[in-house]
Amino acid sequence: MDGISKFRSPMSDPVLMEMLAERQLDEVPLFSNNRRNMPAQAWGAAFQRWEELAPDGDGPVNPEKTPVSDAVEMTRLIKEKARELGADDVGIAELTPIMINEGRSLGHKYVISLLLEEKYENVLGGALAVEMETIDVYVRCAEVSTELSKYVRSLGYPALADHNGTMEVQAIPAMVAGGLGELGKNGSMIHRQFGANFRPGFVLTDLPLVPDAPDLFGVQDYCMNCKLCENNCPPAAIAASEDYVITEGYKRWQINIPKCYEASRLRDEYCHICVDVCPYVHKENGDREKLGIYKQFMGKRRQAGWRTTQWFLEDEEQVLNGGGRHEPLPTVDLEVDPGRVNTAQARGAIGAAE
Numbered sequence: 001m002d003g004i005s006k007f008r009s010p011m012s013d014p015v016l017m018e019m020l021a022e023r024q025l026d027e028v029p030l031f032s033n034n035r036r037n038m039p040a041q042a043w044g045a046a047f048q049r050w051e052e053l054a055p056d057g058d059g060p061v062n063p064e065k066t067p068v069s070d071a072v073e074m075t076r077l078i079k080e081k082a083r084e085l086g087a088d089d090v091g092i093a094e095l096t097p098i099m100i101n102e103g104r105s106l107g108h109k110y111v112i113s114l115l116l117e118e119k120y121e122n123v124l125g126g127a128l129a130v131e132m133e134t135i136d137v138y139v140r141c142a143e144v145s146t147e148l149s150k151y152v153r154s155l156g157y158p159a160l161a162d163h164n165g166t167m168e169v170q171a172i173p174a175m176v177a178g179g180l181g182e183l184g185k186n187g188s189m190i191h192r193q194f195g196a197n198f199r200p201g202f203v204l205t206d207l208p209l210v211p212d213a214p215d216l217f218g219v220q221d222y223c224m225n226c227k228l229c230e231n232n233c234p235p236a237a238i239a240a241s242e243d244y245v246i247t248e249g250y251k252r253w254q255i256n257i258p259k260c261y262e263a264s265r266l267r268d269e270y271c272h273i274c275v276d277v278c279p280y281v282h283k284e285n286g287d288r289e290k291l292g293i294y295k296q297f298m299g300k301r302r303q304a305g306w307r308t309t310q311w312f313l314e315d316e317e318q319v320l321n322g323g324g325r326h327e328p329l330p331t332v333d334l335e336v337d338p339g340r341v342n343t344a345q346a347r348g349a350i351g352a353a354e
């Protein structure tokens, strides 16, 4: 089946390329190796790990097929296995063309969506800490999806792993159909427990499974009256509440991509603000600890000015005076653990250099 969802490559989207040309830039500032606070080693290690995992993302299927007489029980086993491998939640949907990126073609019957939490407390460490957490979770998503695909193939059924290093699946339609949450105005899926603070991985398969039903718990209605992401997005790239289209029965607020790129690609600091200001990190799950962190973070944003690209008041001072947020980091040679890239060891080295 051919994919029909538009896909924007994080590094080579034509809109981004045009913006670089207009500004006579020869590389994306966010991904520049010369960036002041670039965790280049961590991104490099992530790419390396994705390459290492690639051969195991697909492959020969065990010729001795395990008979499946009870798809409900097999579904339970697969979800249990995914959690054992490190997923924080799992959802299953029948694969449809909207769940596949344009230019890609997949013939599987089901998509298993795996969700791994990004630790929210990193917001208090600033943009670099959030970025390091993101890289770490992206790598773990690839590891979990690859291991699960190997497990499914060992049962005698085709299975293909997909993640940020392969990018076949359009994440939000697959996750929403698989019952993991609802699309929010900030363009992210909102999960009951983790809000928008997670990253996904996927396994495509023909193993007999039972799809989940969508989990609609009121996010899209709440977004109609909440303006937190809208009012915190530095370049005002997020649409107003009533400015949505309906796709497959769901509201979809379109992000103004060139405006978003101004803050999220053409600056040399990670922008994750629309995710981190979303109250669903504590609202539905009632997590008091996350509520406390959320209040501290939002207090700092209020002081700094809601639309600031910088996260903290002291940084805002520097930016207004034309300065940067971070002193250049000393070069650190991260030791890459071949079995586990972008480890706490890598995080420690960056942290110690700050």
Ligand code: SF4
Pocket: 232, 233, 234, 235, 236, 237, 238, 255, 259, 260, 261, 263, 264, 271, 272, 273, 274, 275
């Ligand atoms: S990533 Fe940053 S610039 Fe883009 S929509 Fe979110 S808050 Fe706005």
Ligand code: SF4
Pocket: 184, 185, 186, 187, 222, 223, 224, 226, 227, 228, 229, 230, 277, 278, 279, 280
């Ligand atoms: S911040 Fe508010 S409007 Fe934005 S996605 Fe979250 S709940 Fe919806």
